[in-house]
Amino acid sequence: MQNIFYGRSFLAEKDFTGAELYTLIKLAEHLKELKAQRVPHEYLKGRNIALLFEKTSTRTRSSFTIAANDLGAHAEFLGSHDIQFGKKESLSDTARVLGSMFDAIEYRGYEQQMVEALAEESQVPVWNGLTDSWHPTQMLADFMTIDEIFGHLKGIKLAYLGDARNNVANSLLVTGAMLGVDITLVAPSALQPTQAVQALAQSFATETGAELVITDDVDQGVKGAQVLYTDVWASMGEEAAWAERIALLQPYQINMTTVMKTGQADTIVLHDLPAFHDLETTMAQAVHQQFGLTEMEITQDVFQAPYAKQFQQAENRLHTIKAVMAATLGELFLPQTMVIQ
Template structure:
């Protein structure tokens, strides 16, 4: 079933129904098959897309740029020093200017209220490429990867292990509650998610049959799960707390013991970048910072590069569905 999402923004998955999320996943599968077959319908032909980046990016920038190009659009990168956003010009005014010139706007930055203001005033679809609170385009890629491995999303046993308060934990919990997963956040009590957000997710879960569990028990939290997911222990801007995070999360590092405690067919996911070996400046400076062992990261269970590729196909689906000519 197709859904009319034309003109819609994507700021958080709170705003999308189970059916709409599944539609975007299905559309992602179709567009991925098309690309692999060399079929490019140019659903965004003659469209111009603004890509605003306050934070550096590899996957989000690359995915939006390639997705635009594949579908016939022109992507325009606007870095934090390229425009006046919030500096010499209000966000409201910038939104109204860009909305007159572009057919869609991606924003990746810090405050979630910035992307909300852009969406309120731009008059064109605005897509959240990451804020401190939410990362919805990443979740769509994660869920496409899960579906490719298990053929479904509903009732999947999914454990997020690590910092339970960051944008990935928040977004995965909301997404899982929307599609009916058995979802757990496994984190030390000091890093449990906001209680109000947990209650909000549990309300969504009542409609879909999802279950939401927050626990600090690693063994019980990962027992028999089909997906183990983690993220870095300190997000951008949190470098000063890395030593404390290492001490707090040492027992939550994803290792083969954790993998062996899960389902035999468990997959390991990570939004990347990851500290899994010694070949980064950060790992050299903080040897204990690794949130996953290299053994797990390079194992048959790891689907992180399928997941990274799926950023492209799911971002393409979001843009085609909300700003394209065909859907």
């Protein structure tokens, strides 16, 4: 029987159904176990994959590279200074050249239309490693982590605090709705998602029964949450916005008080990293010198607490990216989707 994922691109969460996303999560859990047991799983032996990066990365680049190696494929990193993309050569020309040489392309950059055009012009599977609009591979890792810890997804309440207009918040709202997870975005009114994103998420929530809430009230938003999630207050390219973001988002910091407000004994904390929880980076030191802050979106005591699962979440980037690559490019037997639990 045909693998239902084969040859498909993964440009945004809505490219797949909720059941298909859950199937990829369960496949990732299986691949994680194979790796832990050192069982070979070279489903992509002989394949060549282009890793096209316009934005820098730690987890995404490492995950795609190691996943390709584990699957028996060769990954070629193409940074913004390595090729003529957008400088001497158009997107269309670049996509057609890469599509003729590589079996698949990963893209991490800025505009969503770039990754969509790559998929259309290259005629090979294209995977979105991050754009300003969506972060689909991150979502698989996030919800895999929740599934591992709680044993299910449906009915879990996740509260995200911070900039709710960014790609992570957009993706959490939509993906949670697709998977039947209750999502609350807790953010000041100036940093809440667009009506278009809310409408898209609600269309999925109507089918799955997920409850979606968008509020600026921290007490209301985190009450009953089994998962607290946050992200940096200013994304790549937004460093000039630090003063504005700090003024708006300090009340939305995840600290011990925030955790206690959930009223749950088993609450976990997630962060897609990097995190500003200390002064061990040059950027954190610069912010400290200008604004006097030693911590930003998450405090050091929460970040180091046993219920903070950001490093398990980070590792799961590898396993979920591997699942996407294997499912869409490998000769796997995946004839049907799994029921979301």
